[in-house]
Amino acid sequence: IEADLSVVAEFTEKLRADFGFETDMKHFAIFGRCESCTAARDAEPES
Numbered sequence: 001i002e003a004d005l006s007v008v009a010e011f012t013e014k015l016r017a018d019f020g021f022e023t024d025m026k027h028f029a030i031f032g033r034c035e036s037c038t039a040a041r042d043a044e045p046e047s
Contacts, residue, residue, distance in 0.1 A: 001034075 005025055015021040033041065 008023075008025065008028065012023045012025065015023055
């Protein structure tokens with residue numbers, strides 16, 4: 001998904017304040033599953 005940078009504003013400010021790290025938010029990957037995929041996976045019987 002593409003999210004507005006305001007979603008990560010607190011995180012990037014903490015990186016700057018704590019570590020002096022200036023983020024480049026042109027590409028930022030977070031791995032996971034969307035709501036639909038999570039529901040489908042949770043509905044599968046365990047083997």
